[in-house]
Structures are given as C-alpha cells and as structure tokens.
Amino acid sequence: MPQSHPKIWFLRHGQTEWNRAYRLQGQLDSPLTSQGIAEAQRQALILPPILAQKPDIFVSPLGRARQTADIALGHTPYQTDPRLMEIHAGAWQGMLRADIMAARPDWASTGPSALEIYEAAEGGEGLNAFEARIIDFLGDLTGPSVIVAHGLLGQVLRAIVRGMDPRAAGALSNQQGCVYLLENGTETLLEGEP
Numbered sequence: 001m002p003q004s005h006p007k008i009w010f011l012r013h014g015q016t017e018w019n020r021a022y023r024l025q026g027q028l029d030s031p032l033t034s035q036g037i038a039e040a041q042r043q044a045l046i047l048p049p050i051l052a053q054k055p056d057i058f059v060s061p062l063g064r065a066r067q068t069a070d071i072a073l074g075h076t077p078y079q080t081d082p083r084l085m086e087i088h089a090g091a092w093q094g095m096l097r098a099d100i101m102a103a104r105p106d107w108a109s110t111g112p113s114a115l116e117i118y119e120a121a122e123g124g125e126g127l128n129a130f131e132a133r134i135i136d137f138l139g140d141l142t143g144p145s146v147i148v149a150h151g152l153l154g155q156v157l158r159a160i161v162r163g164m165d166p167r168a169a170g171a172l173s174n175q176q177g178c179v180y181l182l183e184n185g186t187e188t189l190l191e192g193e194p
Helices: 017-021 034-046 063-072 097-103 114-120 127-139 151-162 166-171
Strands: 008-012 056-059 145-149 178-183 186-191
Touching (some): 008 063, 008 151, 034 063, 034 178, 063 145, 114 127, 127 166, 145 151, 151 166, 151 178, 151 186
C-alpha cells in the first residue's frame, strides 16, 4: 500500500568513473565522467519548472551527488543529509563487480541485482538498516522535495513511496540523466533532451 508522502522529484547522480568500471562505490566516491556531467546537464533542462515551485532540496553529502546537484540545480541552494548516502558495502567497497561475482560462483545462475549484491556485502550496512534510515528521512519531509542521491537509495526510496516491498526494489529502473516524479503512490519518469 503506498504511503502518504509529499511530492518528491528524485535525481540519481550522473555516471561516475567507478560506475563505468563496474566498481562498487557504496560510501566511497569517484568523480563524474563526461557522460555523467552530460546526464546532470539533461536533468538541469528538466528542473526549471520544478524549482519554480520552491521545493525543499536535499542532497547526499557524497561528492558525486553534490557534483550532480551543482550542475542540475544551477545555483539553487540545497541542504545535505547523511541519511541520503548510498548503502555501505563494507569490505566490498572499491571492489570490481567481476571479482565479487568470481568469489560467489553460486550467483552465476541467479544473476543478483546490484541491491542484492550490496545487501550481501561482508560488513556492509544491510537492507534493513538502509531501509530504516530512508524511512526516517522520508518521515521528516514536510513539503514537496527534490532529492539528489544514489541509485540503490533511489530504488529503495521509490519502492517505499510506491508501497512496494523494498526487497523488490532492485528490479526498478535505475536511470541517470532523468528525474523520477513520485506523487500519490505513483511514479512518472521525466526526461530531457537526449
């Protein structure tokens, strides 16, 4: 059952060097690629009518989200919130996905989602704690809000707002360069010029 939340516009950060290399970032960081900068610029084309509504704006404190926000939001002020950081991947942060998959041959037949991989990370945050901090953040929203954060955080946040089981969030789309509008338990994908 969808929960009652204010209108949310969610932006995933643009592609990073580690995204391109299939290296798990978690709460580590790497800069946006030229493609990631172009994706943030596409988001900037979508945002003017949204920003004209004077929403609250929240951004993950991690560099890739702030770099995206600086481009996509122009000079619009925002506040950072540590609850918007990506899921912590424990000992797997910085590792190549291929190396993790090689160490887990049982996954070859199942093809786990990125969320399932991060949830299984040795010494990682785990889905329950991750979900709890996202719910805590959502509970503090008092009005329409723009959120600039991370892929897995976005999938789980969007699942919660839509009333889905967060364990199924890994099957949701996870695009960059767009804006996900969440309103009344539904989701609409807003896209700018390619």
